[in-house]
Amino acid sequence: MKKKVPGKKLGGLLHILQHILIVSAAIAVLVVVTGSSVMIKGVDGNYSYSMDADEKGKVYEDSFLFNYIFGRGIADVARMGAVRSQMETDGRFSGDKEIDVATFYYRFEGVPDRYVTAKYRLEDLIKWAQYGFEHQEQWMTGEQVDEFLNRMTTYTQIDYSLGNLQGNIVTPFNSDIEENTDVYSVSANGLEDGESFYRDDTSATILVNRYQTVEGKNIEDYTGTWGDYYDLCSYVESTASELNSNYQDYFTYNDFYDLENSNLRYYIIKTIGDRQEVYTNLEAAGLSEKEVAQEFSRYGRFLYFSPADMEYTTNTLVKEETVRHVFNSYEYAYPETIKVWIGVDTEYPVSDVYIQGLNGYTGYIPYYWQLIGFAAAALVLYLALFIFLTAVAGRVRDENGNVVIRLQKIDFIPTELSVLGTIVLLGGIIIALTYVYDSMSFEYYYTTWFKVAAGAIVLICELLFTEFYYSMVRRLKADNLWAESLTCKGIAKGKKVVWNLYDNGTVIIKTWVPYAVFLAVNLLLFMLGAKGIVVALCADAAFGILVYRNAKSRQRIVEAIKKIKDGDLKFKVDETGLHGDNLVLAQAVNSIGEGIRTAVETSMKDERLKADLITNVSHDIKTPLTSIINYVDLIKRENIENEKVKGYVEVLDSKSQRLKQLTDDLVEASKISSGNISLEWERINLVELVNQTIGEFSEKFEQKHLTPVLNTPGNMMYIEADSRRIWRVVENLLNNIFKYALEGTRIYMDITERTGEEGEKYVEFAIKNISAQPLNINADELTERFIRGDVARSTEGSGLGLSIAKNLTEAQNGKFEIQLDGDLFKVILTFPLLNDVSL
Secondary structure, three states, X not given: OOOOOOOHHHHHHHHHHHHHHHHHHHHHHHHHHHHHXXXXXXXXXXXXXXXXXXXXXXXXXXXXXXXXXXHHHHHHHHHHHXXXXXXXXXXXXXXXXXXXXXXXXXXXXXXXXXXXXOEEEHHHHHHHHHHOOOEEEEEEOHHHHHHHOOOEEEEEEEOOOOOOOOOOOOOOOOOOOOOOEEEEEEEHHHOOOXXXXXXXXXXXXXXXXXXXXXXXXXXXXXXXXXXXXXXXXXXXXHHHHHHHHHHHHHHHHHHHOOOOOOOEEEEEEEEEOOEEEEEEOOOOOOOOHHHHHHHHHOOOEEEEXXXXXXXXXXXXXXXXXXXXXXXXXXXXXXOOOOEEEEEEOOOOOOOOHHHHHXXXXXXXXXXXXXXXXXXXXXXHHHHHHHHHHHHHOOEEEOOOOOEEEOOOHHHHOOHHHHHHHHHHHHHHHHHHHHXXXXXXXXXXXXXXXXXXXXXXXXXXHHHHHHHHHHHHHHHHHOOOOOOOOHHHHHHHHHHHHHHHHHHHOHHHHHHHHHHHHHHHHHHHHHHOOHHHHHHHHHHHHHHHHHHHHHHHHHHHHHHHHHHHHOOOOOOOOOOOOOOHHHHHHHHHHHHHHHHHHHHHHHHHHXXXXXXXXXXXHHHHHHHHHHHHHHHHHHHHHXXXXXXXXXXXXXXXXXXXXXXXXXXXXXXXXXXXXXXXXXXXXXXXEHHHHHHHHHHHOHHHHHHOOOEEEEEOOOOOOEEEEEHHHHHHHHHHHHHHHHHHEOOOOEEEEEEEXXXXXXXOEEEEEEEEEEEOOOOOOOOHHHHOOOOOOOOOOOOOOOOOHHHHHHHHHHHOOOEEEEEEEOOEEEEEEEEEOEOOOOO
């Protein structure tokens, strides 16, 4: 009977208590965080607000929380108005809007007194940034530089003495500067210290002009010096990139503050000279100032801001200085003549950030200090248990009452795997939690199930960590941490392998013994002092050169082996300067290469002789055979009355035709095997070709009552092949079926489209029929020459039809496969599919 271990049950209870404490502390902290703070989904992402106990007694609209959300809304409206001024004309997005790249570039700091600029369509700049900027490094001669750059540089100046200039920073977005710009041209040879039209040779970085200006010009058409050219390029790239970013914000902000998504209302009137621009999310945009004021007075909370009139009205806690600072941050977009109304419909017709704040405000927990105290006490007790369980981890008493360290099954997992597994599991959980936090909607953080799920995750993480930690502690106490590591076991096995090689290999002895002597000599020389160190360094250098030369010689042999492997059988290793084993190895490689080359040449010669013999014999047979066929034909034309003679003539005609077909097949097979065929590539409709061939064999198939069944996905499946050769392939296959198929059966032919592993398209042509004779042969043997499925050779086949079909298929970049299943004979041809525009 197994003896119970004293204290084991108590240790288990302490571990359970430890888990309960950490989970309780985590849930208490989570309750405090979610009960004393509000998570709000802003236009740029989630943000939180921590509330004070003093806020609980106020009306929500008078709380700091509401006004904090309202303040962020004011900042969003200011940015939204600035972005809309860049994107819109008359309240609508305008891709044709002209953007002056220099004034946009200097919009925050003000344009210089004189600058070079160009105007582009807004849509072109955005698309240019989305596509990306391309630069080319070019070397230009002086003449090419002079031809590339313009001989005139166009500069722009703003006349600040004219009216309609608003604010300290003057831009097209806050001032009417259409009539206040003085554009004049200056000759390029007077710009840069006497720079002449004939420039120096130089290497330049050229910005590829993906789009042209509104005048239909390129960047270089406005600049006469490289300095101006690069300045204008930087204006274009910076402006396009920032406009593209603002373009994304334009839709994000408009959607976030749309009437259907937000309770915030805004109305901005921007007056520049004689024109007004209105930015609002109200349905009516053409209201008078009085009508706007009446509209916003209906909302529960609102503000009115007019810097020119020095007027600020609000029933919120937001101060005028805050609003002024927010709009001054976008001074380039807002003149002093702006009038701003921003309000919140406190009837809250839609669920938005203000509803989120209201839910958090009403769910505030006033007793969170008690929960924090509970969490702190739980953590202190947890740490105390952690220290105690660390001290007693693995300690048990044996039958004699002695304290021993007992390892568990988990402690025998290799140390590295245990560490790696814990890191992977905990890291995976943390990464998953980060992903969930970023993607999960904010309101879920305040639900009960979220707190339960958080407690479960904390429990899982704590279990993983404590199991790993206590396992490491037990291993340390049992001196098993290193012994159960893969590193230790690997070193032990490595030593065993090394010693086995040393004991049993002469090459090892030749290598390691000199190396050990070399190390010993170095050690002795270093012990002799400075002179010994100098001698040792010289010896080390000599030894290094020797090792390098030996490695270089070995590399030469390795390269020769690679060349011979790649087919260069005439390649020889240069034996000059080789010594010892390297010389023996080089000679062996040269001998092997020569032997392989001789064997290959002999084999190729035999193959050529065989092909030539077949071709010559076939040609020699064809001459008398032609005469026989012709004379047989003449005899058939004579009026022969003897029936026996007629039978003899029919036999002569049949056998001579068969012999003619055999000689033609021999010549064809010989040409294919020797590669002596030329292909005329063209685009072929395989479906049409198969249909035509079936039609030509219809009479033959009727003789044996064979019924062809053709299945195709359509009338057109194109491949690239030689029309005469591919027809010969299909003819051979159908002729093979006619000879060997079981009478009264169906012939199934399927043409389908297949997709390869890398997405390439193929045409697959499959033919299936039932053989009249048993197929007691391998599928691969049927494509060899003179091999027939009819072992008794009772049919008139030559044994070359399938061989010719396979070779012709592969010569036309196709694949030929035979499958046998009992008496079912199946051939599959596969060719690359041509699309509708391929040739």
